[in-house]
Amino acid sequence: MKLNEGVAPVITLLTDFGPADAYLGCMKGVILNVCPHARVVDVSHSLPKFNIRYGAFVLMQVFRYFPNGTIHVAVVDPGVGTRRRPLVIETKRYFFVGPDNGVLTLAASEDGIKRVVEITSEKYILSGPSKTFAGREIFAPVAAHVANGVPLREIGPEVDRFQVLSIPKPKIAEGHVVGEVFVVDSFRNLITNLRPSDFEQGVKHGRLLKVEVGGVARDIPFVGTYGDVGRGQALALVGSSGFIEIDINQGNASRVFKARQGTPVKITFSS
Amino acid sequence: MKLNEGVAPVITLLTDFGPADAYLGCMKGVILNVCPHARVVDVSHSLPKFNIRYGAFVLMQVFRYFPNGTIHVAVVDPGVGTRRRPLVIETKRYFFVGPDNGVLTLAASEDGIKRVVEITSEKYILSGPSKTFAGREIFAPVAAHVANGVPLREIGPEVDRFQVLSIPKPKIAEGHVVGEVFVVDSFRNLITNLRPSDFEQGVKHGRLLKVEVGGVARDIPFVGTYGDVGRGQALALVGSSGFIEIDINQGNASRVFKARQGTPVKITFSS
Amino acid sequence: MKLNEGVAPVITLLTDFGPADAYLGCMKGVILNVCPHARVVDVSHSLPKFNIRYGAFVLMQVFRYFPNGTIHVAVVDPGVGTRRRPLVIETKRYFFVGPDNGVLTLAASEDGIKRVVEITSEKYILSGPSKTFAGREIFAPVAAHVANGVPLREIGPEVDRFQVLSIPKPKIAEGHVVGEVFVVDSFRNLITNLRPSDFEQGVKHGRLLKVEVGGVARDIPFVGTYGDVGRGQALALVGSSGFIEIDINQGNASRVFKARQGTPVKITFSS
Numbered sequence: 001m002k003l004n005e006g007v008a009p010v011i012t013l014l015t016d017f018g019p020a021d022a023y024l025g026c027m028k029g030v031i032l033n034v035c036p037h038a039r040v041v042d043v044s045h046s047l048p049k050f051n052i053r054y055g056a057f058v059l060m061q062v063f064r065y066f067p068n069g070t071i072h073v074a075v076v077d078p079g080v081g082t083r084r085r086p087l088v089i090e091t092k093r094y095f096f097v098g099p100d101n102g103v104l105t106l107a108a109s110e111d112g113i114k115r116v117v118e119i120t121s122e123k124y125i126l127s128g129p130s131k132t133f134a135g136r137e138i139f140a141p142v143a144a145h146v147a148n149g150v151p152l153r154e155i156g157p158e159v160d161r162f163q164v165l166s167i168p169k170p171k172i173a174e175g176h177v178v179g180e181v182f183v184v185d186s187f188r189n190l191i192t193n194l195r196p197s198d199f200e201q202g203v204k205h206g207r208l209l210k211v212e213v214g215g216v217a218r219d220i221p222f223v224g225t226y227g228d229v230g231r232g233q234a235l236a237l238v239g240s241s242g243f244i245e246i247d248i249n250q251g252n253a254s255r256v257f258k259a260r261q262g263t264p265v266k267i268t269f270s271s
Numbered sequence: 272m273k274l275n276e277g278v279a280p281v282i283t284l285l286t287d288f289g290p291a292d293a294y295l296g297c298m299k300g301v302i303l304n305v306c307p308h309a310r311v312v313d314v315s316h317s318l319p320k321f322n323i324r325y326g327a328f329v330l331m332q333v334f335r336y337f338p339n340g341t342i343h344v345a346v347v348d349p350g351v352g353t354r355r356r357p358l359v360i361e362t363k364r365y366f367f368v369g370p371d372n373g374v375l376t377l378a379a380s381e382d383g384i385k386r387v388v389e390i391t392s393e394k395y396i397l398s399g400p401s402k403t404f405a406g407r408e409i410f411a412p413v414a415a416h417v418a419n420g421v422p423l424r425e426i427g428p429e430v431d432r433f434q435v436l437s438i439p440k441p442k443i444a445e446g447h448v449v450g451e452v453f454v455v456d457s458f459r460n461l462i463t464n465l466r467p468s469d470f471e472q473g474v475k476h477g478r479l480l481k482v483e484v485g486g487v488a489r490d491i492p493f494v495g496t497y498g499d500v501g502r503g504q505a506l507a508l509v510g511s512s513g514f515i516e517i518d519i520n521q522g523n524a525s526r527v528f529k530a531r532q533g534t535p536v537k538i539t540f541s542s
Numbered sequence: 543m544k545l546n547e548g549v550a551p552v553i554t555l556l557t558d559f560g561p562a563d564a565y566l567g568c569m570k571g572v573i574l575n576v577c578p579h580a581r582v583v584d585v586s587h588s589l590p591k592f593n594i595r596y597g598a599f600v601l602m603q604v605f606r607y608f609p610n611g612t613i614h615v616a617v618v619d620p621g622v623g624t625r626r627r628p629l630v631i632e633t634k635r636y637f638f639v640g641p642d643n644g645v646l647t648l649a650a651s652e653d654g655i656k657r658v659v660e661i662t663s664e665k666y667i668l669s670g671p672s673k674t675f676a677g678r679e680i681f682a683p684v685a686a687h688v689a690n691g692v693p694l695r696e697i698g699p700e701v702d703r704f705q706v707l708s709i710p711k712p713k714i715a716e717g718h719v720v721g722e723v724f725v726v727d728s729f730r731n732l733i734t735n736l737r738p739s740d741f742e743q744g745v746k747h748g749r750l751l752k753v754e755v756g757g758v759a760r761d762i763p764f765v766g767t768y769g770d771v772g773r774g775q776a777l778a779l780v781g782s783s784g785f786i787e788i789d790i791n792q793g794n795a796s797r798v799f800k801a802r803q804g805t806p807v808k809i810t811f812s813s
Contacts, residue, residue, distance in 0.1 A: 007307045012296065018588075019290065019561065020728035022603035022783070025554065025585035029607030032583070036549045036609060041303070042313065042584065043296035046289075049729070050792055061293035065300025065407070067307060078792065081767025131767045133782035136607070186291035187320070225352025225402045240404035241293070250321055250349065278578045283567065290561065312574070313584065314567035317560075332564035336571030336678070338578060457562035458591070496623025496673045511675035512564070521592055521620060 008037045009147035010066060014059055014074040015135065016047040023133070027073075027140040030126065034144030041066075046186075050078040053261065054183050056106040056165050057191075061241050063094060063107045072107070073135075073143045074098040081131035086119040086138045087162060088152055097143045099134065102165030109164065120156035167193050176268040181213070181259050182243065188252040192265050194244040199269075203244075209236055210268040211246060213257040220246070236267075279308045280418035281337060285330055285345040286406065287318040294404070298344075298411040301397065305415030312337075317457075321349040324532065325454050327377040327436050328462075332512050334365060334378045343378070344406075344414045345369040352402035357390040357409045358433060359423055368414045370405065373436030380435065391427035438464050447539040452484070452530050453514065459523040463536050465515040470540075474515075480507055481539040482517060484528040491517070507538075550579045551689035552608060556601055556616040557677065558589040565675070569615075569682040572668065576686030583608075588728075592620040595803065596725050598648040598707050599733075603783050605636060605649045614649070615677075615685045616640040623673035628661040628680045629704060630694055639685045641676065644707030651706065662698035709735050718810040723755070723801050724785065730794040734807050736786040741811075745786075751778055752810040753788060755799040762788070778809075 011031055017023035028040050043062055047055050055076035063072050077084075077099045089096040089104055091111035096104040100118075119125065119138055124145045126137040142155060170179035170193055179194040190213065196203055203209070205228075208219050220234040226249045229235045234256065239245040246265065247253050254260065282302055288294035299311050314333055318326050326347035334343050348355075348370045360367040360375055362382035367375040371389075390396065390409055395416045397408040413426060441450035441464055450465040461484065467474055474480070476499075479490045491505040497520045500506045505527065510516040517536065518524050525531060553573055559565035570582050585604055589597050597618035605614050619626075619641045631638040631646055633653035638646040642660075661667065661680055666687045668679040684697060712721035712735055721736040732755065738745055745751070747770075750761045762776040768791045771777045776798065781787040788807070789795050796802060 010303055012300075014296070018728045019586055020588040020590070021586065022600045025556070025583075025600070025604035026607050026782075028583050028585070029554075029604060029609075029612075032552060032581075033607060033609050039303075040583070041296075041299050041311070043299070044290055044292065046291040048291070058293045058296070062296035062300060065297050065304060067300075067304050070300075070303075079769045082769040128782060129784035130780045130782050132779065136782065186289045227350045227353040237403065238401045240297075240399060240401050240407065242400035281574060283571075285567070310574075312567075312570050312582070314570070315561055315563065317562040319562070329564045329567070333567035333571060336568050336575060338571075338575050341571075457560045498621045498624040508674065509672045511568075511670060511672050511678065513671040 007067070008039050009035065010039050010041055010070045011143050011147055012041045012043045012062070012066065012070060012072045013045070014043040014047070014055060014062070014072070015045045016049045016051065016055065016076045017045050017135070018049070019045050023135060026133070026136040030136055030140040031144045034141050035147045038144060038147050047076060050076065052076050052078070052101055052103050053165065055103045057183050057241075059103065060106040060110060063111065066094070068093045071095040071097060071143045071146050073139050074103050075135045075139055076103045077101065077134060080134050085159070086134060086142070087159070088117050088119060088142060088146065088155055089113055090115045090152055095146050097139050097146070100162050102163040105162070105164045106166065109166070115152060116159050116162055117152045118156045118159050121154060124150065124155055170194050170198050172198055176266055178264065178266045180265055181261055181263040183261055184254045184259070188254040189239070190246040190253045190257060190259050190265070191239060191241060192244050192246065194265070194267065195242060196238055196244065211236060212266040212268070213246060213259045214263045216257050226250070278338070279310050280306065281310050281312055281341045282414050282418055283312045283314045283333070283337065283341060283343045284316070285314040285318070285326060285333070285343070286316045287320045287322065287326060287347045288316050288406070289320070290316050294406060297404070297407040301407055301411040302415040305412050306418040309415060309418050318347060321347065323347050323349070323372055323374050324436065326374045328454050330374065331377040331381060334382065337365070339364045342366045342368060342414045342417050344410050345374050346406045346410055347374045348372065348405060351405050356430070357405060357413070358430070359388050359390060359413060359417065359426055360384055361386045361423060366417050368410050368417070371433050373434040376433070376435045377437065380437070386423060387430050387433055388423045389427045389430050392425060395421065395426055441465050441469050443469055447537055449535065449537045451536055452532055452534040454532055455525045455530070459525040460510070461517040461524050461528060461530050461536070462510060462512060463515050463517065465536070465538065466513060467509055467515065482507060483537040483539070484517060484530045485534045487528050497521070549609070550581050551577065552581050552583055552612045553685050553689055554583045554585045554604070554608065554612060554614045555587070556585040556589070556597060556604070556614070557587045558591045558593065558597065558618045559587050559677070560591070561587050565677060568675070568678040572678055572682040573686040576683050577689040580686060580689050589618055592618065593803075594618050594620070594643050594645050595707065597645045599725050601645065602648040602652060605653065608636070610635045613637040613639060613685045613688050615681050616645050617677045617681055618645045619643065619676060622676050627701070628676060628684070629701070630659050630661060630684060630688065630697055631655055632657040632694060637688050639681050639688070642704050644705040647704070647706045648708065651708070657694060658701050658704055659694045660698045660701050663696060666692065666697055712736050712740050714740055718808055720806065720808045722807055723803055723805045725803055726796045726801070730796040731781070732788040732795050732799060732801050732807070733781060733783060734786050734788065736807070736809065737784060738780055738786065753778060754808040754810070755788060755801045756805045758799050768792070
């Protein structure tokens, strides 16, 4: 994969650092110092803290929309400073930079992983007063050096084992499908691991589905968009991620269904 | 209106998507893919959800400070995926892109609307797995195509009816003025629909006003800035939007006055 | 100090305005209008409101990572519109723009102050409907004019007295050190004013420290990174700011220790 010629490189940032501290500013400063013409794009810094699955899921939804050659930095890193390794993953169209804890791999696997290197070269990382801020000392400068065209082989050795995060496969039975709440998004919608293609008979707009989430069972309509039901009504739809969501129009599905990440979801066809 | 020659086009983003999901990243990626030299500027993504009036008010305050030719994208869109139409509005100095629900029109009207088109051309929009994310599939790519110089007539047909949002006119009587809390801002200040020019006799700094908000009546000073009263004290002033605000210095006026969007406000001159 | 030739100037923004209003959009628009090629970088807009110390501390951590010539705008300004003066501070490598209340001076002092001017020239500021938004009317346009190369002597007269904020010196005694919680960061970690060099005997990883914060005394390990203790365990470490932090791994140290900004901290060596 080659970087776009003649266009300033794009570096995206996705973290759980929150917007209220020095972390983002430090990372952006480091990037602009190393690669002054980089364009730094905030994807989110308000991910739920330490929630690797959530970060991986957001990255998976976002990465594909960016120009080829974009360098995606994702830092959700409860193991910062421990032995988990810092990685650069090169895929068919992008680079991914972040910790070896799975946060990069939902996205990278989908694009097609070509090479994974562990960041080891002292030449491309900063030394700091502590070991607690790999975003500033490792991920930001390395992303900027990659944007400058430094080859991955100079950054560190290739590795062939790394943490892989994947979306659990639903159980498909006759008449029903069992999956789980994969994440609860910030609108408090329940995003499941179920896709329309998991339903043998297909799912059609307007049909009622029997949905069991945790202990709560409800017959809810499968619709095309939130506004197809009244405010406060439950609904199921294919969300913008391509997965089936259980939502309350302008409401809080997580509270109504007492559901969180990992809560089982069973959808039965009322034939 | 012509786009600035020789300067990278500016596209602003104003949404209620919150900072914690994939929505912003997707929109920014799409824009940079379609118009690689665009400069994407975050105005806010933390607007109160589904509050069209609030979004329209923020856009109205912001739009005029940007360079001519800026493309303002505003997405507060409770009716996403329903029959409400996606629009591009061309005004004297700017373009506005967003849903036909009024969120664009406080600002656009003030700049002078020249043309409104409904986005219909499949050529400039993306197809997605769902109908729930017009920001990614319609508004972002269209804004980027407009930045590339695509003429509006290629994007869709001109329309002559669209949702207009306006600021309610206050009732001006002898000795008092009646308006409402137009929005409660994030500092919990009460921003009214009253302007200094609504006061026949004028309002002078230092003067005491009798202010009734909801059921609470207070005599409060009309001042030039927050720091003119002590911490925790109530005050009225002309805010940065040009409207009269009822505030508590470093406090929460919405709680003190039990007021929210639409709560009536009466200001009486104590002669 | 000279601005970088040939690279678009960088202007950073650090405020307590919150992300949900028109404030940021207005400032960014003004900057791009005055200096169309400026690159505006969001450091944070979610600082705790009116907390000058917190803002100063974030700016101090961030400023040094940016390219030489960067213009840092910091607005935490409870005294907006009162007689506190608007300043531009030129240091060895940077410019700082903001109110004269100390928010700029932790950072500027560390870089080496060369010159301080009060912003007085009407030529470089905007007139607005109110006196409550110096960010838009004074700090943003002046920063952009500085980015354009306007000399400071045109912006206003040099001043030799201004508010200086500094980090309180800890008391170092035999066997213990007494300092304070300098700030509570958004992870609810307690960042003290103590540095490793304040400990005569040095502090070594793995050692137990007796830590008294407010009324709570605990023996906690001094470690290299959060993950060196179990989830929910207390720890002390040198944080990314270079100061010693008292933290709970993935928890809320402020609540556990009932501590806030200014709470005394005593660390005793258990010999």
